[in-house]
Amino acid sequence: MREVGIGIAGFGTVGGGVLSILENHAPEIEARLGARIVVRRVAVRDPAKERAVSLRPALVTTRLDDLLEDPKVEVVVELIGGTGEAYDLVTGALSRGKHVVTANKALIAARGEAIFRLAVERGVDVYYEGAVCGGIPIIRTLREALASDRIQSLHGIVNGTTNYILTGMAERGEPLSRALAEAQRLGYAEADPTLDVSGGDAAQKLCILAQLAFGARLRPEEVLTEGILALEPQDFQWGRDFGYALKLLAIARRVERGEGEPPGLDQIEARVHPAFIPRDSLLAGVRGAFNAVLLRSEALGPSMLFGQGAGALPTGSAVVADIIDLSRNIVASSPGRVPLPPATPRVGLRAHAEIRCGYYLRFTVKDVPGVLARIATGLAQRRISIAAVQQREQADGGGAVPLVFVTHGAREADVKSAIAEIDRYDTTLAPTRLIRIESL
Numbered sequence: 114m115r116e117v118g119i120g121i122a123g124f125g126t127v128g129g130g131v132l133s134i135l136e137n138h139a140p141e142i143e144a145r146l147g148a149r150i151v152v153r154r155v156a157v158r159d160p161a162k163e164r165a166v167s168l169r170p171a172l173v174t175t176r177l178d179d180l181l182e183d184p185k186v187e188v189v190v191e192l193i194g195g196t197g198e199a200y201d202l203v204t205g206a207l208s209r210g211k212h213v214v215t216a217n218k219a220l221i222a223a224r225g226e227a228i229f230r231l232a233v234e235r236g237v238d239v240y241y242e243g244a245v246c247g248g249i250p251i252i253r254t255l256r257e258a259l260a261s262d263r264i265q266s267l268h269g270i271v272n273g274t275t276n277y278i279l280t281g282m283a284e285r286g287e288p289l290s291r292a293l294a295e296a297q298r299l300g301y302a303e304a305d306p307t308l309d310v311s312g313g314d315a316a317q318k319l320c321i322l323a324q325l326a327f328g329a330r331l332r333p334e335e336v337l338t339e340g341i342l343a344l345e346p347q348d349f350q351w352g353r354d355f356g357y358a359l360k361l362l363a364i365a366r367r368v369e370r371g372e373g374e375p376p377g378l379d380q381i382e383a384r385v386h387p388a389f390i391p392r393d394s395l396l397a398g399v400r401g402a403f404n405a406v407l408l409r410s411e412a413l414g415p416s417m418l419f420g421q422g423a424g425a426l427p428t429g430s431a432v433v434a435d436i437i438d439l440s441r442n443i444v445a446s447s448p449g450r451v452p453l454p455p456a457t458p459r460v461g462l463r464a465h466a467e468i469r470c471g472y473y474l475r476f477t478v479k480d481v482p483g484v485l486a487r488i489a490t491g492l493a494q495r496r497i498s499i500a501a502v503q504q505r506e507q508a509d510g511g512g513a514v515p516l517v518f519v520t521h522g523a524r525e526a527d528v529k530s531a532i533a534e535i536d537r538y539d540t541t542l543a544p545t546r547l548i549r550i551e552s553l
């Protein structure tokens with residue numbers, strides 16, 4: 114039987130999952146591939162470390178170059194993480210005509226362009242299914258299953274840590290600090306959760322997905338990104354009253370060019386932020402550390418992928434599926450069978466100020482007559498139309514009360530300018546909380 118030699122760089126959470134799957138599912142893999150995948154080398158930093166999955170000592174090396182220099186390694190599987198050594202390893206492999214599998218979203222989001230260019234030049238492949246949503250085959254779906262279709266929008270819960278935290282806040286009424294501590298205790302959040310709670314991780318993933326779905330070329334810092342740190346339990350309660358669930362969403366959506374706008378590329382909105390969504394929607398039912406991506410495409414209509422977005426075996430399954438696909442290309446002598454995203458963008462980025470959606474605005478105001486009307490006037494002056502208003506509590510003697518407005522679709526710049534004005538009123542006692550509403 115034909116053998117395909119691979120070298121695995123990194124034997125932590127994902128590396129261990131990859132080897133277990135290769136070993137435990139070997140008969141199925143050989144039957145589906147018609148070839149045998151053979152692990153030639155495994156690179157780690159500390160060979161003496163205790164590991165959850167046992168490793169034959171003869172395979173172990175601490176030199177990443179051993180993977181590059183071994184002619185029997187046809188595929189380099191990069192699972193060390195980071196954008197420095199990982200970049201050198203990946204480009205070193207491609208330069209030598211080796212194929213690459215990686216689960217490294219930071220690397221693809223930050224340096225994908227150079228990596229893809231080199232791969233095309235050398236006639237080799239780069240697969241990266243594990244980089245977004247762990248085990249969920251969203252990248253293969255966009256590259257292959259929906260290759261015939263035109264994607265209109267993508268709404269994803271792509272960060273399990275924040276979804277776990279928000280589920281705790283929604284279901285147990287916990288403040289963010291307690292829900293985060295619980296996520297850390299259970300291993301769903303890192304000791305330093307900044308990249309997750311800031312929305313930065315989701316923005317990296319959105320860049321990768323928007324490239325495949327729309328042909329966008331975005332850097333994470335170009336995505337409108339707001340994390341979950343400012344959310345309070347009362348926002349979940351208000352949202353529930355209006356029929357909403359609150360999720361951190363990664364959103365990319367094709368938008369019409371406005372009348373009078375100069376001709377140019379089609380545009381997309383690209384944003385990551387907490388969003389109210391209908392409580393009976395499929396995405397609202399995605400609880401805990403699970404991930405999901407809802408796509409809308411012209412021919413298929415709505416479709417959704419759901420599953421575990423991280424962990425040894427879920428991510429390992431995506432990485433091994435990539436190794437199998439790449440091995441099929443090698444066996445059939447058809448590298449580049451599924452082309453990498455082209456360097457030239459097919460869409461531009463809509464300015465964030467021009468985004469249109471519904472808004473939840475929680476004002477903190479003095480409980481005196483006329484406040485509601487004054488705010489309504491401030492909104493109406495900017496053509497922001499109000500769908501609902503709620504005021505639950507009353508504070509005697511002009512104390513602070515929350516006053517919640519839900520708007521119909523409005524332009525982001527108009528809403529921001531109305532808030533800036535209303536926050537200057539002497540009856541406004543704290544900065545206004547804005548949460549966007551997605552009808553899905």
Ligand SMILES: NC(=O)c1ccc[n+]([C@@H]2O[C@H](COP(=O)([O-])OP(=O)(O)OC[C@H]3O[C@@H](n4cnc5c(N)ncnc54)[C@H](OP(=O)(O)O)[C@@H]3O)[C@@H](O)[C@H]2O)c1
Pocket residue numbers: 122123124125126127128156157158159160162175177191192193194195198216217218219243244247422423424425428
């Ligand atoms: N964990 C997940 O659920 C998940 C999900 C999706 C994507 N990913 C991505 O998968 C990648 C790996 O994540 P992970 O969670 O498996 O990380 P991890 O548990 O920290 O493992 C990293 C591994 O890389 C090895 N390593 C680091 N630098 C090295 C070097 N210079 N030379 C040789 N070995 C080196 C480490 O060796 P030692 O063991 O000796 O320290 C360790 O085995 C990351 O890009 C991550 O973003 C992870």
